[in-house]
Amino acid sequence: AQSVTQPDIHITVSEGASLELRCNYSYGATPYLFWYVQSPGQGLQLLLKYFSGDTLVQGIKGFEAEFKRSQSSFNLRKPSVHWSDAAEYFCAVAPNNAGNMLTFGGGTRLMVKP
């Protein structure tokens, strides 16, 4: 069965510093890949998605993610973090050859220091 791992439960960065959130998946073929953000008390908002093609994907709010097939990873990055980026981030995958279900990672909570 496919799985999604976000190794870091909590991450704290200083405002203005760069950010990388890790996501690894376990699946036989390249799946569809997604990153979502959840602000406190809110639902999940789609940041970006990867289907195929260019392995560096741009999303909203200045985020990007890079798909690395050899590492089965889809890490989320931002060059300079803003205090408003404090939230929980979820990586998700869907198989590319059957079905519609997303499998979510456990989430990474980002805290931003002033």
Next chain:
Amino acid sequence: DVKVTQSSRYLVKRTGEKVFLECVQDMDHENMFWYRQDPGLGLRLIYFSYDVKMKEKGDIPEGYSVSREKKERFSLILESASTNQTSMYLCASSLFRGGKKRLHYGYTFGSGTRLTVV
């Protein structure tokens, strides 16, 4: 943009009450989902539906039922609310196309309903 609307942001119900959580989407999506979210447990799928009147159990269906009488509406029902059902409930919908030109657009989530059972 697709909108998924959950009828209540906050609900407080008493133990034993029958509780209805409503979710409506406005973009003709075939697929709809109900999740609950608890600290340290991530998102857990309760039920999902691929079409009107169709429903499938997710990972934690016990104590819940669902109804999908119209394509745009997916209701989650707590038959007899208990304190261990205190949680954040998230509804989502998705557009999925199978076949040769398979496309997955991800899920669109509602803002969530925080349910407290006392």
